[in-house]
Amino acid sequence: MLVTPFCLMLTCLQVSPDRSQFFRYDSISLSCEDLINSTGWKVKRKTSDSGVRPCYSGWGFPSAASTCTIGNTYPTDTGVYWCESDTGERSNEVNITITDRAVILESPAMPVSEGAAVVLYCKAETNASKHKYNFFKDGRLIRSNCSGEMTLLSASKSDEGLYTCSAAGLGESEGSWLTVFSDPNNQHVQLTSVSFPGSRLLCHLIVGIPYLLSTILLGLIYRDRKREKLDSIYAYSVAIK
Incomplete structure (x- = not known):
């Protein structure tokens, strides 16, 4: 995805791959990126099943300092994720959805800056045959094609909304909210890998x-x-x- 992620804080939770929806059994890497101090931060999450829990407490594996990996995801891993310091400071929050549906929408996990190019992908779990893909914004059909790709050349506030997609014969994805951040004073920190x-x-x-x-x-x-x-x-x- 050609995006410019926006982070409003010096410490940000980065998701790899950079998207908010994943299939069951996908692998996810979560890392706390701190512009000043890369240590002392831990990945935490809040799910509907187990409440607030840090990495390594039954759901993830700390692969490095301030980094957590989920090897095989399940729908129960759906929730809100963030970084937290020993003193209680918190980073941005990222909503992650793990689905057992046959289609997902690959969209940025973090807000994108106004004017950035954003590519959304409609991905089917099985690509044995050519599918027709439909993209929806706030429940309204906005694009149909066979590539499963939709590009916003210059994102604006009007592009904000709830996006879903569908593949013919496979159903519809979960919804993902796209946030476009306008920063006229250019005072916020922009992060890319x-x-x-x-x-x-x-x-x-x-x-x-x-x-x-x-x-x-x-x-x-x-x-x-x-x-x-x-x-x-x-x-x-x-x-x-």
């Missing part, structure tokens, strides 16, 4: 520059005061002579 290291460096620069400038300013003040003191001593010694 390929640009994340650069974003991390940028964040460190933004945080460190004020301290660097303060250090330079204090050094200049100290130098000027020392120079004034030396000038005073010299003038006093000349006056005595």
Whole structure:
């Protein structure tokens, strides 16, 4: 999917593959991406069956620091997922749906930025024959084709809504809500898997520059005061002579 995920916080829950719907038995990787500190965050979830539980408590396997993997998903894994620190701070929330239906809609797990290109895929569990695919927004048919692909060239607020799709003879997918975020001041953090290291460096620069400038300013003040003191001593010694 050609998307620009939006994260409103420095710590974001990233879903791989980047979508909100999965077939039964699919594998999902969940990771807490922190622009400043990549440790100290744990993946948690809330489901209708078991309430709030952290990774490794019967539903996932921590494959690395701040990362959780679900090897074989089930419909009972449907729920809300997020990252949480030891001090109770929370990241964005992601709604994940695990379905036993024969069709899913592959749409971004996170909000997308206004103007970004977004590709939605209608995916059948079995592709033995050519299917006709239909895309719906808020219950209204908006596209039909045989490719199972629908592109929003430049996402706008009007594209927000509940999307579903269907494949002829296989039924309809679950619904996924597409959120388009408008950021006129460009003050929020944009994250993609390929640009994340650069974003991390940028964040460190933004945080460190004020301290660097303060250090330079204090050094200049100290130098000027020392120079004034030396000038005073010299003038006093000349006056005595």
